[in-house]
Amino acid sequence: MDFALTDEQRMIVETVRKFVTTELEPHEDEVERLDEVPPALAERIRRKALDAGLYAANMPAELGGGGLDATSMTLVERELGRAGYALQMLVARPSNILRACEGEQRERYLLPTIRGERHDCLAMTEPGAGSDVRSMTTRAVPDGGDYVINGTKHFISHADVADFVILFATTDATTGATTGRNPITAFLVDLDTPGLTVTRGSACVSHRGYHQCELSFTDCRIPAGRRLGEEGRGFDLMGEWLGASRLSVAATSVGRARRVLDLATGWAAERSQFGQTIGRFQGVGFPLADMATELEAAELLTMRAAWKLDQGTMTDRDAAMAKLYASEALARITDRAVQIFGGMGLMAELPIERFWRDARVERIWDGTSEIQRHIISRSLLRPLGS
Structure with missing residues (x-):
């Protein structure tokens, strides 16, 4: 290779x-x-x-x-x-x-977003539908040539600076009530549409300045032309996005872990105790070795998934493995970095405590570590009929 x-x-x-x-x-x-x-x-x-x-x-x-x-x-x-x-x-x-x-959606949403004139956010998660997206209750009901939307979304990243939302909502509550699997449809909704209210969510310890918001839809009416794709096929669009999104989280985790390792290595090479630099002590040198090894493994898994995506062969398992390992490796690497820096690792004077806090969310958003393990385990068991 x-x-x-x-x-x-x-x-x-x-x-x-x-x-x-x-x-x-x-x-x-x-x-x-x-x-x-x-x-x-x-x-x-x-x-x-x-x-x-x-x-x-x-x-x-x-x-x-x-x-x-x-x-x-x-x-x-x-x-x-x-x-x-x-x-x-x-x-x-x-x-x-x-x-x-x-059609008109390209001129109104796609092309201006590529040019930097408009900014999107994506609304999938609800207070009662996190990992189980099929249980979402936000509903879009056809009404003449429109859809009328009611429901609530939360943990919607950067909705406070977006111009429009890519919304996922159920379009047939009757089917969902009998099967437990609501058919989902995607929509494009301008943030200034009457009936849509955006409020800042609770403060988060991770990624300050990058806010999560709550979106409330109350008889929010949009033209049928704002439906994205076919009715009831939103889950397919969502699946395509999640694979790329999980790969993105993996890559981001690798990049941040590299920066943390560089800082920790520099500190270990310069900080002296007991007459020598602390990196010479096994209690510091061995964790650095583990951090470097885990980082390389995370990067290889991530780049392998990306290469397979280019070949058209990346599976949900490939993306799940990359996201799972890279995000958890980042958590371990930032935690060890705090230990290497000692008390200074927890001080706001240095960025280490920020990286430590920021790392925590990577194991939750775009599918928790438990969801990634479920995807991986099912891919192993399904061929065996289990």
């Missing part, structure tokens, strides 16, 4: 890493302190990302995007992962679901 990057991929890595180092990392402390990205700063970063050709890198070139394949895009996600979400998400990667836009 050839693990070498192409010249183009090396250039991509160098370009994104330089952008992260010069345009994102210097603002991390400010965002952490404010729990906000100041609007002027956000616009400046977006503009620089557009000028650098990094914006919408996951979208087809013929639509104005970067046209990167899955492997190259995973490298981009890995490098952006070195920075916090509030800043790295300004280098937008629009939801792949928008590729399903047709």
Whole structure:
């Protein structure tokens, strides 16, 4: 197997890493302190990302995007992962679901999002429907040439800065009541639509400045032309997005773990106790070795899944393995880094405690670790009839 990057991929890595180092990392402390990205700063970063050709890198070139394949895009996600979400998400990667836009939807949603003129968020999770998305109760009822939507979504990332939401709702409550599997349909809903209210959710310890919100729909009426894809086929669109999203979480976890390992290694090489640098003690050196080994394993699983996606052979199990291992490796690596830094690892003066806090959510969103293990175990047992 050839693990070498192409010249183009090396250039991509160098370009994104330089952008992260010069345009994102210097603002991390400010965002952490404010729990906000100041609007002027956000616009400046977006503009620089557009000028650098990094914006919408996951979208087809013929639509104005970067046209990167899955492997190259995973490298981009890995490098952006070195920075916090509030800043790295300004280098937008629009939801792949928008590729399903047709006709007027392309001009109203897809193309402006690729150009950086509009911003999307995705609404799937509900207070009573997290991992079990089929049990969602937000409902869109046909009414003449419209749909009328009622229900609540929560934990919706960056809805407070989005222009429209990619909404998943059930369109046949009768079927769901008898089978327990609600047919789901996707919709495009502008955030200023009457009947839709967006409120900031509770404060979160992870990724300050990157907010989760609650969306309340009360007799929210949208034209039937805002339905995305076929009625009742939203779960298929959701499945396509989840695979790419889980791969993105894995890549982001790898990038952040690399930054944490670099910081911990530097500290161990410089900090002296008992007449020598602490890295010479096995109690510090061996954890560093474990961190480096786990990081390499996480990266290999992630890049393997990306390569398979390019070949059209990536399975749900491949994405689940990458997301599971990389996110849990990040948790272990950040925890060991805190221990290596000692008391300073918990001080806000250094970024280690922030990485430690931020790492916690990676094992929850886009499918918990338990869901990933369920996917993997079912893929092993199903062929045996179990």
